[in-house]
Amino acid sequence: MIDFSQIDTNVPMLESKGLCKYFGGLKAVDNVDMKIMPGDIFGIIGPNGAGKTTFFNMCTGMYTPTKGNVYLMGEDVTGLSAERVARKKMARTFQNLQLFKFMSVLDNVKIGCHIGTKTNMVDSIFHTKRYKQDEEYVVHKSEEILRAIGLYEYRDTMAGNLAYGMQRKVEIARALALEPYILLLDEPAAGMNPQEKEELMEFIKMLNDGGYTIAVIEHDMKFVMNSCNRILVLNFGQKICEGTPDQVKSDKQVHEAYFGKGIIAGEAVKVHG
Amino acid sequence: MEKAKDFYEKHKLIVYLILFAVSLVVPFVIEQALILRYICTIMMYATLAGSLNVINGYSGQTCLGQAGFFCIGAYTCAALTKNFGVSFWIVLPLAGILAALVGLLVSLPTLKLSGIYLSIVTLGASEIIRIIAQTWTPVTGGALGIKQIPYPNLFGLELFRPKYYYFIFLIIGVLFLFITSRVLRSRVGRAWMAIREDQVAAKSLGVETSRCKCTNFMYGAFWAGIIGAAYAPFVNYIESSQFTTDTGFNVLAMVVIGGQGTLLGPIIGSAIVTILTETLRFLENWRYVIYAIIIILMMWVRPQGLLGASDSILAGGKIRRKEKEQGGKKA
Numbered sequence: 001m002i003d004f005s006q007i008d009t010n011v012p013m014l015e016s017k018g019l020c021k022y023f024g025g026l027k028a029v030d031n032v033d034m035k036i037m038p039g040d041i042f043g044i045i046g047p048n049g050a051g052k053t054t055f056f057n058m059c060t061g062m063y064t065p066t067k068g069n070v071y072l073m074g075e076d077v078t079g080l081s082a083e084r085v086a087r088k089k090m091a092r093t094f095q096n097l098q099l100f101k102f103m104s105v106l107d108n109v110k111i112g113c114h115i116g117t118k119t120n121m122v123d124s125i126f127h128t129k130r131y132k133q134d135e136e137y138v139v140h141k142s143e144e145i146l147r148a149i150g151l152y153e154y155r156d157t158m159a160g161n162l163a164y165g166m167q168r169k170v171e172i173a174r175a176l177a178l179e180p181y182i183l184l185l186d187e188p189a190a191g192m193n194p195q196e197k198e199e200l201m202e203f204i205k206m207l208n209d210g211g212y213t214i215a216v217i218e219h220d221m222k223f224v225m226n227s228c229n230r231i232l233v234l235n236f237g238q239k240i241c242e243g244t245p246d247q248v249k250s251d252k253q254v255h256e257a258y259f260g261k262g263i264i265a266g267e268a269v270k271v272h273g
Numbered sequence: 274m275e276k277a278k279d280f281y282e283k284h285k286l287i288v289y290l291i292l293f294a295v296s297l298v299v300p301f302v303i304e305q306a307l308i309l310r311y312i313c314t315i316m317m318y319a320t321l322a323g324s325l326n327v328i329n330g331y332s333g334q335t336c337l338g339q340a341g342f343f344c345i346g347a348y349t350c351a352a353l354t355k356n357f358g359v360s361f362w363i364v365l366p367l368a369g370i371l372a373a374l375v376g377l378l379v380s381l382p383t384l385k386l387s388g389i390y391l392s393i394v395t396l397g398a399s400e401i402i403r404i405i406a407q408t409w410t411p412v413t414g415g416a417l418g419i420k421q422i423p424y425p426n427l428f429g430l431e432l433f434r435p436k437y438y439y440f441i442f443l444i445i446g447v448l449f450l451f452i453t454s455r456v457l458r459s460r461v462g463r464a465w466m467a468i469r470e471d472q473v474a475a476k477s478l479g480v481e482t483s484r485c486k487c488t489n490f491m492y493g494a495f496w497a498g499i500i501g502a503a504y505a506p507f508v509n510y511i512e513s514s515q516f517t518t519d520t521g522f523n524v525l526a527m528v529v530i531g532g533q534g535t536l537l538g539p540i541i542g543s544a545i546v547t548i549l550t551e552t553l554r555f556l557e558n559w560r561y562v563i564y565a566i567i568i569i570l571m572m573w574v575r576p577q578g579l580l581g582a583s584d585s586i587l588a589g590g591k592i593r594r595k596e597k598e599q600g601g602k603k604a
Contacts, residue, residue: 060477086479098474100467102586111467115479117460121488124459125452134460158584178478 002179004211011074013038013182013213014059014090019068021054021237028054030237031068036182036230041208042215043228045248047257051237052217053095056184059215060092061085073181087115091180093171095187095217101160105151105170108159109142112177116141141177149173149203165192169200182213189220201227225249233257296443300436309435313507315547316442317500320449322527322539324496327453329525330533330587331462332489333469335392338379338399340521342372342494344406346501347511351419352412354506361425365502372498373491375402380490384483387472399521407513418512422505438507445503449496454536456492465489469534470586519561526568532578533587541579 007013014036021029029051036042044052057063059070061082069078072088080088091112100108117134124131146152149169154162159170168188175183188204189197201223208214218224224231224245231248233241235257241248248254281288303309325339349368353359359367379398386394406413413419424433425441432438456462464485467475476482505511523546531542546564553560571578577587 062473062477082473082476083479083481086477092477094474094477098471098477100470100474102470102584103466107463111463111475111480112478114460114464114467119460121456121459121461121492124456124461127455131459138460174478 002181002211004181007038007073007181009038011038012036012071013040013073014215015071016055016059017069017071019055019058019070020066021051021058021063022066027237029058029065029234032232032234032237032239034232034239034242036213036215038181038213039208039211040213040215040230041204041228042213043224043231043245044215044217044234045219045221045224045231046234049236050234052234053186054237055234056092056186056215056217060090060184086178089179089181090184091175091178091182092184093168093175093186093188095190097167097171099159099167099170099174102158104156105146105159105162105173106142106155108170108174109145109177110138112174113138113141116177116179145173145176149176165196165200168192172203176207180212182215183207185214185216185218187217187219189218189223197223300439306435309439311547311551313435313438313442315544316439316446317504317507318524318527318547319540319543320442320446320500321497322524322531322543323446323449323453323536324493324500325524326528326533326535326539327465327496328489328493329528330535330538331457331469332465332486333586334486334489335388336395336490336493337392337518337521337525338395338397338402339493339497339524340516340518341379341395341399341402342376342497343501343504343520343524344399344402344513344516345372345375346498347505347516348406348413348419348501349498350502350505351422351511354423355419355421356412358423361423361502361506362427365499368502369495369499372501373495376491376494377487379494380487384486396518396521399516399518403513403516406516414512416512418510419505420510422509422511424506424509432506438503441503441507442500445499450536453496457536461485461488523564526564529568529578530571532580534585535578535580535582538578538580 012035014034016032016034019029019032020027032055044055046052054063058065061077061080061084064079069076071077072085072090075088077085077088100111117138119131119134122128143152143155146155149172151166151169151173154166159167162170168191172183172185172188185204189200192200197220204214204216205227216224216228228245231241231243231245232239233248233251233254240253240257241251243251299312300309303312321339321343325336328334328336346368349371350361350364353364353367354361379395382394407416409415424431426432432441457465464475464480467478467480468482468485472482527542527546528539529542530545531540532538549563550560553563556563575581577583577585581587
């Protein structure tokens, strides 16, 4: 398994300072500071179009920020390409599933092992020792992850043929194959039924107990409030609140963002929370 | 189709032995040199189409300029063996390496491009290579081409009969299949296929897409160069008009008809297209119309080609409803 002991718990796992992304005149993300400490389950919430996914895309190198910086374990990773960031032990999943749909579940996870292996073309042609070691490692690792996530029996099924909730799990499994320190999940529970959500929550908590730091974008308030220990709220690209679930629940601005300004709406939050 | 696959899985060794025996016997059974030459041509195009298939079918880029790499291989061989008397066996890998280097050069500006833009660049590169071959008279013989390319020499035996070329192309083809299947089943091949399936996801998993695309291009170009080098003494005379984009599209047609993303597809495609070319010769230029119709029909009815799997991204990227319901709908 992954050695988490080398992580300095005093340095934020992922930190953003004054992060901005402008698309022309649209300020998709504007001046957002965030600190995710090692061991957190960090929730990012906000109404639709608040800039949550854009924010994630900047953290993982998919977008280059207009302004501001991203630090991964104290190291500046601003403007690095997505594949370079992935090598620095950060893995992610996507909101609208970017699975290799026509490959088997096992192959999906195998590709996740890409950066953990070093086989080059010559190795693969002559089946050198490195090739054999790598293949053994890849198969072993992938099967181990699939067992842990409960997809082992579907390893030969084509990923696109699975039910939606399972496809989300395949994506998480694939991300785990990178052996990341921090896992960024973009709406992992979307499209799942309540029972599946419950299971996923358990699984995320289990990963967190195992040492993974987790950042999650989610719309399901029950999910976020129950499992996250810190929450960032975005609205129209701006940070309106960051704190523990209780702080967020009682924050006036958050109420306004979700329910508008009104007394009846204000009540609704309490019922929901 | 399924049955054939099952049989192959069960009796791999027997299948290989039979194929081996048949391929050994063929040149001795078939007496007519002309037919043997056709078989050689089929094998040659099979490897060339296979090399294009590595680029188009496995990493999902659309290269239209395979004729250019083929041209480099052929001219390298012809120029070196004729002007400098270098041995054919040394030239063979050399031509591959040279073609791979040019492949790298072509792939560099295309890293930021994809789809149709990439295709246009490769098409242009192929034409540029051909025009260089046509005008660089001291080396390539200009418009006259290179005549009387020396035959390869194996331990004093001059290889000029189709029978010998049969074995040369067979060995190159088998080597290509063997090596490519190994590469595809490794980390390198998986990365290529990941790029084909979803480039953004591949990036997020740390696959260096740019580097993988470069090696993919180089690999495809390498084999095109090698087969070009073997082609030069086979036809004994090369000139630039043999390497026009028509040749490139011809090879592309083989890949498309046979099935992109399969190892056997290009072989079938090569056989079909070459046989059609010979049997439809009486139609003269009208046969190109027939090719066009076949390609359009293929794209319409079976975009994945004859041997391609119906459930692949090359078949239009749709998951069939029926399968979806069968395959573990409820967990």
